[in-house]
Amino acid sequence: MAATAAIGAAKLIFSSSPASSSSSSSSSSSSSASSRVCVRSSPALAAPRLRSFNGLLAGRKDLGRFSNVFCGEHDLVGNVAAAHVGRRKPAGKAQRGVVRMAKRSVGDLKEADLKGKRVFVRADLNVPLNDELKITDDTRIRAAVPTIKYLINNGAKVILTSHLGRPKGVTEKYRLTPLVPRLSELLGIQVEKANDSIGEEVEKKVAAMQNGSVLLLENVRFYKEEEKNDPEHAKKLASVADLYVNDAFGTAHRAHASTEGVTKFLKPAVAGFLLQKELDYLDGAVSNPKRPFAAIVGGSKVSSKIGVIESLLEKVDILLLGGGMIFTFYKAQGLSVGSSLVEEDKLELATTLLEKAKAKGVSLLLPTDVVIADKFAPDANSKIVPASAIPDGWMGLDIGPDSIKTFSEALDTTKTIIWNGPMGVFEFEKFAAGTEAIAKKLADLSSKGVITIIGGGDSVAAVEKVGVADKMSHISTGGGASLELLEGKVLPGVAALDEAAAPVPA
Numbered sequence: 001m002a003a004t005a006a007i008g009a010a011k012l013i014f015s016s017s018p019a020s021s022s023s024s025s026s027s028s029s030s031s032s033a034s035s036r037v038c039v040r041s042s043p044a045l046a047a048p049r050l051r052s053f054n055g056l057l058a059g060r061k062d063l064g065r066f067s068n069v070f071c072g073e074h075d076l077v078g079n080v081a082a083a084h085v086g087r088r089k090p091a092g093k094a095q096r097g098v099v100r101m102a103k104r105s106v107g108d109l110k111e112a113d114l115k116g117k118r119v120f121v122r123a124d125l126n127v128p129l130n131d132e133l134k135i136t137d138d139t140r141i142r143a144a145v146p147t148i149k150y151l152i153n154n155g156a157k158v159i160l161t162s163h164l165g166r167p168k169g170v171t172e173k174y175r176l177t178p179l180v181p182r183l184s185e186l187l188g189i190q191v192e193k194a195n196d197s198i199g200e201e202v203e204k205k206v207a208a209m210q211n212g213s214v215l216l217l218e219n220v221r222f223y224k225e226e227e228k229n230d231p232e233h234a235k236k237l238a239s240v241a242d243l244y245v246n247d248a249f250g251t252a253h254r255a256h257a258s259t260e261g262v263t264k265f266l267k268p269a270v271a272g273f274l275l276q277k278e279l280d281y282l283d284g285a286v287s288n289p290k291r292p293f294a295a296i297v298g299g300s301k302v303s304s305k306i307g308v309i310e311s312l313l314e315k316v317d318i319l320l321l322g323g324g325m326i327f328t329f330y331k332a333q334g335l336s337v338g339s340s341l342v343e344e345d346k347l348e349l350a351t352t353l354l355e356k357a358k359a360k361g362v363s364l365l366l367p368t369d370v371v372i373a374d375k376f377a378p379d380a381n382s383k384i385v386p387a388s389a390i391p392d393g394w395m396g397l398d399i400g401p402d403s404i405k406t407f408s409e410a411l412d413t414t415k416t417i418i419w420n421g422p423m424g425v426f427e428f429e430k431f432a433a434g435t436e437a438i439a440k441k442l443a444d445l446s447s448k449g450v451i452t453i454i455g456g457g458d459s460v461a462a463v464e465k466v467g468v469a470d471k472m473s474h475i476s477t478g479g480g481a482s483l484e485l486l487e488g489k490v491l492p493g494v495a496a497l498d499e500a501a502a503p504v505p506a
């Protein structure tokens with residue numbers, strides 16, 4: 001039963017009841033169906049280390065440097081991307097028909113299909129950059145390499161596209177130029193770059209491409225039409241290419257022109273190796289998780305992630321909230337939050353979510369103490385205060401030591417953990433302790449057999465920074481995408497791709 005413990009004026013919802021055990025007997029049949037038909041080894045939920053890279057690299061020595069993060073055991077399987085097109089209903093509710101579709105993979109395309117062809121590759125190269133525009137974590141770039149290498153080794157001309165950040169129009173600091181040296185180094189060829197993603201310059205550069213070369217287009221989000229998924233814009237993007245590969249798992253939850261719209265104009269439209277690998281692992285691990293199952297949600301994308309919490313309450317037994325997410329909850333409970341990050345229009349939702357968690361017996365834990373700062377800067381003055389005592393003019397930038405302890409104890413009871421969003425502004429040393437402590441805790445639990453899944457550009461950067469990325473069961477290049485997959489949502493970037501020859505029976 002859920003109990004409400006008062007912490008100063010703050011209320012912390014805590015349930016002593018065990019997990020809603022309803023888990024997913026209803027889902028297991030579809031899960032096993034997919035294992036059978038999608039020719040994959042079941043994700044080894046009992047193993048602490050990634051086991052489901054699905055052999056996409058097997059036998060391909062040229063791809064061997066891909067990543068120590070992504071390279072687990074390479075057991076050879078077919079080139080079929082398993083993707084939920086319709087997904088199971090939450091446990092405890094009537095199950096709608098589950099339709100599983102296999103998506104056509106880039107691995108299905110051979111030299112005869114690729115040689116001399118212009119391939120529009122959508123990757124998620126949204127990597128963190130510092131003030132000097134230096135890449136601070138290259139995980140997403142490394143993760144994109146196997147698909148690109150496969151294409152160039154088969155004689156294709158790769159037109160590589162990505163977004164970076166959330167620019168409003170052309171913004172110098174969001175140009176993709178800083179990515180070129182690392183991409184070139186990893187691919188072993190000089191990558192060319194265009195200063196636009198559509199138009200004459202792109203057309204000219206594409207016309208001059210040799211087989212086996214790579215042209216990186218400019219940030220696709222410099223055009224507002226990208227996020228609007230404007231069909232005319234998608235047509236312009238597609239006009240320079242013959243076929244489409246989507247390998248941007250981190251952006252697969254966005255129906256944008258370069259992730260969804262272009263599929264109307266380019267055939268075949270297939271899944272890249274990374275997209276395929278992510279879906280395969282996450283589908284198995286989160287659709288029928290070992291319980292207790294915990295989610296940790298933090299970071300700064302509050303408005304896009306707070307909505308996910310409602311669905312998470314249907315799936316998880318424990319939900320830990322940190323990062324910029326928490327202040328909306330505090331404010332909803334009547335607390336002062338100073339100048340902390342708050343989504344004013346989500347206050348009502350936050351209240352509803354706290355009530356729902358209580359009603360469902362889900363342990364929703366908010367930090368009881370926070371590290372506050374007098375400005376958003378690495379050299380800010382800081383102090384630790386109870387969550388109920390944030391003074392005016394101060395902002396919360398990390399969770400405090402009591403919260404770390406409570407969160408660690410809660411995590412000790414779990415068997416599966418998915419984490420998206422840092423606990424604090426870990427980029428500043430003064431506010432990195434919460435994130436680092438949780439990263440170390442997950443690494444420790446991983447070694448004890450707990451399944452640990454880290455998703456999101458910054459979350460992955462944080463575990464890399466702590467040096468524990470290789471201890472985790474799975475490092476996902478998508479935070480929001482993996483949460484939406486966990487919710488049971490259709491990822492538009494996946495749904496738009498061609499189906500494999502035959503649908504997978506449910």
Ligand SMILES: Nc1ncnc2c1ncn2[C@@H]1O[C@H](COP(=O)(O)OP(=O)(O)O)[C@@H](O)[C@H]1O
Nearest residue numbers: 299300301323324397424425456457458459479
């Ligand atoms: N209390 C906070 N206030 C403001 N920003 C925060 C806070 N806690 C964490 N962040 C920021 O959240 C960012 C990551 O958020 P997000 O993009 O949602 O994560 P991910 O990339 O892992 O999905 C980090 O850059 C971090 O500095």
Ligand SMILES: O=C(OP(=O)(O)O)[C@H](O)COP(=O)(O)O
Nearest residue numbers: 126250251456457478479480481
């Ligand atoms: O960083 C990303 O998502 P994530 O922070 O949820 O991992 C992706 O590149 C998507 O970016 P968006 O959330 O601006 O669409």
